[in-house]
Amino acid sequence: MRIVVPVKYVPDINADRRFSDCRVVRDPAEGSLNELDENALEAALRIIEALGDDEREASEIVALTVAPADGDLALRKAFQMGVDRGVRVTDDALAGSDYFGTTAAIAAAVRRLESEGPVDLVITGMAALDGLGSVVPALLAAELGRPALTLAKKVAIESGALTITRETDDATEELSAPLPAVLSVADTANTPRFPNFKLIMAARTKQIEAWSLADLGLDAASVGTAGARTETTSAAPRPPRPEVELVQDKGEGGTALAEFLIRNELV
Amino acid sequence: MTSPLPTRNRTVLVLLDPATEVRSSALELFTIARTLGRVEAVTLEAPTVEVLAQLGAYGVETVHQAELAASYQQDERHLPAVVGAALAAAMRLTDADVVLAPATFSAKEATALAAHRLGAGLIIDAAGVTEDSEGRIVGSKRVFAGAWDTVSRVTTDVAVLTVRANAVVPQPADAAVATEVEGFPVELDAPLPTVVSRTAKVRAAGRPSLEEAAIVVAGGRGTGGDFGPVTELADALGAAVGASRDAVFEGWFDQYIGQTGVTIAPRVYVGAGISGAPHHRGGMQASQVIVAVNSDPEAPIFEICDFAVVGDLADVLPQAAAKIRAHRGV
Ligand SMILES: Cc1cc2nc3c(=O)[nH]c(=O)nc-3n(C[C@H](O)[C@H](O)[C@H](O)COP(=O)(O)OP(=O)(O)OC[C@H]3O[C@@H](n4cnc5c(N)ncnc54)[C@H](O)[C@@H]3O)c2cc1C
Numbered sequence: 001m002r003i004v005v006p007v008k009y010v011p012d013i014n015a016d017r018r019f020s021d022c023r024v025v026r027d028p029a030e031g032s033l034n035e036l037d038e039n040a041l042e043a044a045l046r047i048i049e050a051l052g053d054d055e056r057e058a059s060e061i062v063a064l065t066v067a068p069a070d071g072d073l074a075l076r077k078a079f080q081m082g083v084d085r086g087v088r089v090t091d092d093a094l095a096g097s098d099y100f101g102t103t104a105a106i107a108a109a110v111r112r113l114e115s116e117g118p119v120d121l122v123i124t125g126m127a128a129l130d131g132l133g134s135v136v137p138a139l140l141a142a143e144l145g146r147p148a149l150t151l152a153k154k155v156a157i158e159s160g161a162l163t164i165t166r167e168t169d170d171a172t173e174e175l176s177a178p179l180p181a182v183l184s185v186a187d188t189a190n191t192p193r194f195p196n197f198k199l200i201m202a203a204r205t206k207q208i209e210a211w212s213l214a215d216l217g218l219d220a221a222s223v224g225t226a227g228a229r230t231e232t233t234s235a236a237p238r239p240p241r242p243e244v245e246l247v248q249d250k251g252e253g254g255t256a257l258a259e260f261l262i263r264n265e266l267v
Numbered sequence: 268m269t270s271p272l273p274t275r276n277r278t279v280l281v282l283l284d285p286a287t288e289v290r291s292s293a294l295e296l297f298t299i300a301r302t303l304g305r306v307e308a309v310t311l312e313a314p315t316v317e318v319l320a321q322l323g324a325y326g327v328e329t330v331h332q333a334e335l336a337a338s339y340q341q342d343e344r345h346l347p348a349v350v351g352a353a354l355a356a357a358m359r360l361t362d363a364d365v366v367l368a369p370a371t372f373s374a375k376e377a378t379a380l381a382a383h384r385l386g387a388g389l390i391i392d393a394a395g396v397t398e399d400s401e402g403r404i405v406g407s408k409r410v411f412a413g414a415w416d417t418v419s420r421v422t423t424d425v426a427v428l429t430v431r432a433n434a435v436v437p438q439p440a441d442a443a444v445a446t447e448v449e450g451f452p453v454e455l456d457a458p459l460p461t462v463v464s465r466t467a468k469v470r471a472a473g474r475p476s477l478e479e480a481a482i483v484v485a486g487g488r489g490t491g492g493d494f495g496p497v498t499e500l501a502d503a504l505g506a507a508v509g510a511s512r513d514a515v516f517e518g519w520f521d522q523y524i525g526q527t528g529v530t531i532a533p534r535v536y537v538g539a540g541i542s543g544a545p546h547h548r549g550g551m552q553a554s555q556v557i558v559a560v561n562s563d564p565e566a567p568i569f570e571i572c573d574f575a576v577v578g579d580l581a582d583v584l585p586q587a588a589a590k591i592r593a594h595r596g597v
């Protein structure tokens with residue numbers, strides 16, 4: 001079984017996230033592996049761990065990121081959790097990519113990995129916490145011509161078929177498809193493991209493979225700012241909210257709350 | 268209030284799924300669509316008579332109903348790949364300039380797939396849609412847990428957007444129109460998963476849905492599992508009920524607000540027994556007015572509040588509910 005897990009390096013949600021020149025500021029001191037991709041990595045690790053000994057020996061999990069060199073931080077974290085290989089797609093021409101440019105680069109890298117041997121599963125997180133698009137998994141499935149099983153809260157693999165349970169806005173669904181497929185996991189799918197000491201030490205010296213657009217045979221005009229179909233024209237911090245009106249409840253707190261809503265014509 | 272008139276002769280397609288009820292999010296989309304061009308809807312099932320009447324009132328001239336092969340007419344037709352293929356076919360058929368869809372996870376995937384097929388620009392979860400001086404479609408967004416506002420413009424001729432609920436107040440058209448329903452064929456070529464089972468969720472009767480409500484009362488771990496005071500205040504306000512993820516993981520409620528749950532931007536959000544973790548804030552900080560009740564005077568949620576009560580929610584919420592019921596005379 002070979003699994004590719006696309007992971008993104010994003011500004012930490014507890015840090016002071018900001019824009020500069022309409023681009024997200026990616027400060028390595030305040031960046032991290034997108035937390036939701038930890039659920040994808042955990043799902044991949046559990047699938048491999050459930051295999052028989054022989055099959056497990058022949059398995060591989062590849063963490064893949066499309067990012068500048070700082071993206072290595074996300075791959076290091078993936079190594080700490082236990083993945084075997086880390087690949088980073090980096091090219092100046094990729095800066096400013098929209099969802100389609102990013103997806104094209106991830107798909108091209110998956111195809112290159114496929115040229116080495118079959119890739120049974122691509123497992124993504126449910127969203128990147130910077131842009132909250134939740135569209136790359138479906139787009140990736142379309143690019144690769146594979147069925148998409150997205151937003152899984154339960155994942156099972158049995159005799160070459162993947163079955164998931166998911167909650168959509170309108171229904172609870174059980175979906176199934178033969179491998180190869182693209183899977184995205186919700187944050188409710190599992191609890192990501194904490195890396196152990198051995199893996200943390202080993203992660204420090206693992207090699208990261210860096211691929212360029214030329215390595216992937218991708219046309220620079222189709223990605224990055226050149227290929228983007230949207231452009232951000234302004235980004236401004238919201239004005240601070242006015243001081244909070246804080247009431248200490250001494251028996252009248254509920255009445256005060258109701259009066260606030262009534263006074264502001266919100267009821 | 269009169270809405271701006273479109274400056275160009277555009278065709279604007281609105282995704283109407285389901286077509287057996289018109290949700291307030293769909294009415295908002297029609298209202299926005301009328302400011303951009305001529306409004307048409309895309310459905311994957313036959314609209315009911317009641318729905319057609321509402322569409323007419325909102326100025327929808329044509330409904331394009333996808334004709335799917337029999338094997339896709341049941342549960343499969345809800346798959347984003349099927350909805351996306353139908354949207355793309357409708358866009359080709361009508362030569363659409365703009366597509367608007369609600370901000371559900373399924374609609375995000377479907378619109379992305381349609382935009383992918385047609386080489387259209389995509390904006391996910393706009394809080395407002397307008398046009399710039401060159402006639403390009405522009406979407407504004409609230410990002411980074413409501414801390415920043417961004418504006419993006421679509422540089423391709425065709426623009427596809429999902430739009431957050433509560434972006435505008437729904438308004439019927441000045442004059443109602445007669446709505447025509449026309450079928451169109453959809454070719455499906457993408458590999459699809461099999462839908463083993465599908466159980467539709469029942470929307471709580473008598474209460475607005477969390478996604479669309481103008482007022483939301485949410486409970487967290489501080490409820491200790493008793494959502495009674497939360498629902499009591501919600502009912503007094505005619506509000507939807509929500510929760511933090513921790514409360515849902517405890518099994519106390521079924522839908523949580525936040526970056527990975529439902530993202531909301533109601534007129535009023537009331538959070539009770541919720542600390543205000545960044546993940547939670549990400550899903551509610553764009554609310555117009557934020558109110559919190561928390562026993563801890565240091566609770567982080569107070570940093571983003573307009574009004575807050577330091578106290579026990581079990582005392583504060585029922586008292587507030589009683590006062591509001593008295594005010595509303597119910
Ligand atoms: C990847 C990831 C994604 C996540 N996504 C989400 C998300 O989308 N949405 C979400 O909500 N969370 C999300 N979380 C969880 C989030 O980080 C917090 O753990 C969660 O929001 C906390 O829930 P809470 O506020 O109910 O509980 P707590 O943080 O435990 O807060 C409870 C609050 O109740 C107060 N309290 C206690 N008793 C009373 C009382 N009697 N009266 C009044 N106040 C009282 C306490 O002072 C405290 O402030 C996510 C976490 C991760 C790791």
Ligand SMILES: Nc1ncnc2c1ncn2[C@@H]1O[C@H](COP(=O)(O)O)[C@@H](O)[C@H]1O
Binds near residue numbers: 007
């Ligand atoms: N630049 C990227 N590199 C690798 N994986 C990515 C990248 N962007 C998005 N992804 C993957 O796609 C998922 C959804 O991202 P998004 O659609 O942008 O919200 C993430 O959880 C990642 O698994």
